[in-house]
Amino acid sequence: MDLVGYRQDVFAGIEKEYREFLGQFKAVPQQIIPVSAKLGDNIANRSEQMSWYSGPTVLDALSAFRKEPGRSEQPLRLPVQDVYKFDARRIIAGRVTAGQLKVGDSLVFSPSNKRATVKSIEAFNSDPPPVEGHAGQSVGVTLDEQIFVERGEVASHQDELPLVSTAFRANVFWLGRKPLERGRRYQLRVATKEVDCEVATIHRIIDTMDLAQQQGSSVVNRNQVAELTIRAKAPVAFDLSASFEATGRFVLVDEYDIAGGGIVTELVHDDQEFLREEARQRDFAWVKGQVGVEDRAQQYGHRAAIVLVTGGRHTGKSFLARTIEARLVADGRHAYLLDGGNLRRGLDADLSEGERGQATEMARRYGEVARLLVDTGLIVVSTTNPFGMAYVEAAQAIRTLVHPVPVIAIHMSKAPEEVPPNTDIVLSGPADFDTATRRILEELKRRGVLAQAIGAKPIFQYSI
Template identity: 35%
Template sequence: MPEEAAPAARPPLRFLTCGSVDDGKSTLLGRLLHDARLVPDDTLEAVTRDSRRFGTTGEETDLALLLDGLEAEREQGITIDVAHRYFATPRRSFIVADAPGHAQHTRNMATAASTSELAVLLCDVRHGPLTQTRRHAHLCALFGIRHVVLAVNKLDLVGYDEAAFARSVAAWRSFAAPLGFASDVAIPVSARRGDNVVRRSEATPWYAGPTLLAHLEDIDVEAGAEDAPFRLPVQWVNRPDAGFRGYAGTIASGRVAVGEAVVVAVSGAPSRVARILGPRGEQDSAAAGEAVTLCLADETDVARGDVLAHPGSLPAVADQFAAHLVWMDEEAMLPGRQYMARLGHLWTTASVTLIKHRLAPDTLERQPARRLELNDVGFCNLALGTRAAFDPYAENRATGAFILVDRFTNRTVGAGMVAFPLRRAANLHPERFLVDRVSRAALDRQRPLVVWFTGLSGSGKSTVAKLVERALHAEGRHTYALDGDNLRQGLNRDLGFTDQDRVENIRRAGEVAKLLADAGLIVLCSFISPFRAERRMVREMLPEGEFVEVFVDAPLEVCIARDPKGLYARALAGEIANFTGISSPYEPPEAPELRIATAGTTPDAVAEAVLAHLRPLLAR
């Protein structure tokens, strides 16, 4: 008889293990590697030695230590970072991410989920799915993972009781049903003993399904990326000489061939593919996952961050969209604050304009929110600094994902998945007037300028601004003063003093200052403006050189002693919440155009110092 053909090897599988802390994720992976004979002898010997120092399994080898690579993790017996491992069986190769279970490390788990195709979600059979189990399940769904394995662990601790397994599965299914996973398999395991991990366990005769490894080897997670619409996010414009121009990047989805029509998504500029260059030279076509350089038939304006697409299936193009946002930073997300966003290879400014809701991690209930805290998941509207090409994340993970980055620290603070574009401003175009800012300023024989006074309450900002305006007015300058207290009695009367309200307060004030400068005026702004991010935002609204930041620097104790409005006394008595310097932070300018200490001097002297700085600027 002819020999039976070996099963065909499947494509590599990227998966992660996740779930609540102490549910046994690292032990499960260690057991899988050990029982599949994928651990080198010297590595196993090292883990055996470490088990005596850090292990939690008595005299047995603690297989979790195969994954817990950080010293802190071994000492605490928990996973902190995402541990990646690469291994292969005769049937398939794998890239596995062991994600941390603690709530404070949810951001690490989200990072792992963004590149995974399947999730092995663990729960302790004694407790069933917990809050963190549910949070991880929801993140898996948000990040486009369509296949889940529920590994009900520690069956040995309940005598391999089928009823206990069934209770955990029922609790999981009642929660997971709305998440819409394409496949959802429950497997009873004991990671410590090896039951149903690589070999079928005789202790669970009531279970007829596959072992964990068999399921991972057999499951088909192909998403049909080659059948999706063609997308090439341009990573690099290749111009080695004047005779060659190519657009390099990795094809995110679909296929492309020489001679086919393509479009630059944002500009709409059409062309055709003249050449395709791959790692081995010229080729006739290319498909999703291939890194190529496309040469177009026409001289087309294409830059890094653009997306090349098929003209019959274009991505959305907009400067606003709705998205699910996972907040990953200790500092809360504040609507209106500017961050940097990366979509594909495009970098642009971005801000959250509205939080529609946040999700309760245990029930998925939609809750109102005015900010997102660390590990929160919200559904938000975002505005970009430029129009961008993107797809809904559910349709294309590569072109529908983005990150938010703090502009000062360069920390990645959020990860998002686009839901749909917002076209609210698609029919609006900036109106160009016959009289511009230069003409208006020339009529007044002055240069437009925004002078931004910042400092604590009681530092003397408003007093100095008044004196400066009076002197400029006496010199024939056309000025206007904007003061925080005044704006809060009209334009900003709906705002309070929370961090998010302060952000919006300065955003509105900045827009007004911009309009007044456009009218050709010298605008003197007196605002505490406690956050550097919003002061920088106002600076970037204006042309280069038209924003002057004046830090009116008075120590807190001096301001408390002055207390011209009696506010510090009330704040210290607990009568005023969110008071800057007492119960709300103030971030001093790091590089203002002018810093003036007001302690031990007079307002007139401070005003004269400001005028001495401004007059050369106004004379230009």
């Protein structure tokens, strides 16, 4: 400041310019202090030359910084790495990225909303066994009841849950050999969760060489930073990066290569949010019997799942659904055809025409019935869009209500058309139902629903 005569107007102009510049990146400076490095003005003592400045000195500003709480003092975050079965124990393994847990704690697993109490904490060659785990430790826990939990879920305490959505806003640094493209499918990895995703919106691009900004682009080139909205195939548990580092950052995988990394900056509310909240409240109060999902899987020889057959009119989807059900039962599986017409004539028979026109409510009813059926361990074969809404929205509503049960989506069309998002198998043109059925059964096997080769006697080893 001594070079400009300690002028307040010069400092005010510089301060305004820097705040505007940093504001583009959502960075808010704690203090901007006018100093003279040569003469020490406002370094340790207040400057007589700048009586117009009333803020702290550099030393006072540094002393005012507060140390952030240690990771063990934060709310609990335990991403599930895997589930192992030893003798009669099912051990949920993972690394505590924040917080701490102890025997007797009640845990909620997101996004499935499953709840249980920590029965024990397992550790290799530890005598006596530990009774608590802290941030940074890799632990294994057993629960007081058998619940279906899979890799990618995040354990937390009930009053400090992570965010859950299929969409979020993020800052991404792209390093891929191919440009990042809006609408193209990538794999998203958040903590231990791996799920297909696509870039829904590219809000702006920042060139790391000159910080120039660009808007309206549909691609992000190598070494560019971009603000994006990412939409995932299934609900993901995450946090804002400003609150939790490990569950607030992610990578994008393009053709088996890690092509970009990013941080979550904002939750994007999707159209399934109210259904997730309803499912959360339902699952918290769900009355469980003595027979769990593992018991049914061992007895039936397969996991519960839903096969969704979608498509327009006269594509043969109803016939294909009946064919799949018959083939599964012939192979010794426990399957059931859930037809929308049966629900309309039964469960929904007392609804008025106006109530039947509420597509979201009809989808909710359909999904809740499907949830009851998969809770019995069945493979449910279902056709969607029986309730006046697009099959894309209908399929997503059902996925939300039955999560984390696997959902295999099959789309049928008479001619090639744009494939709906989150589709596993596409069948276009004249239908060969035998070939289509075999493809679907192989997909069920690939997804771990069927444990044995098609036609074999089921001998199912349930490991997750």
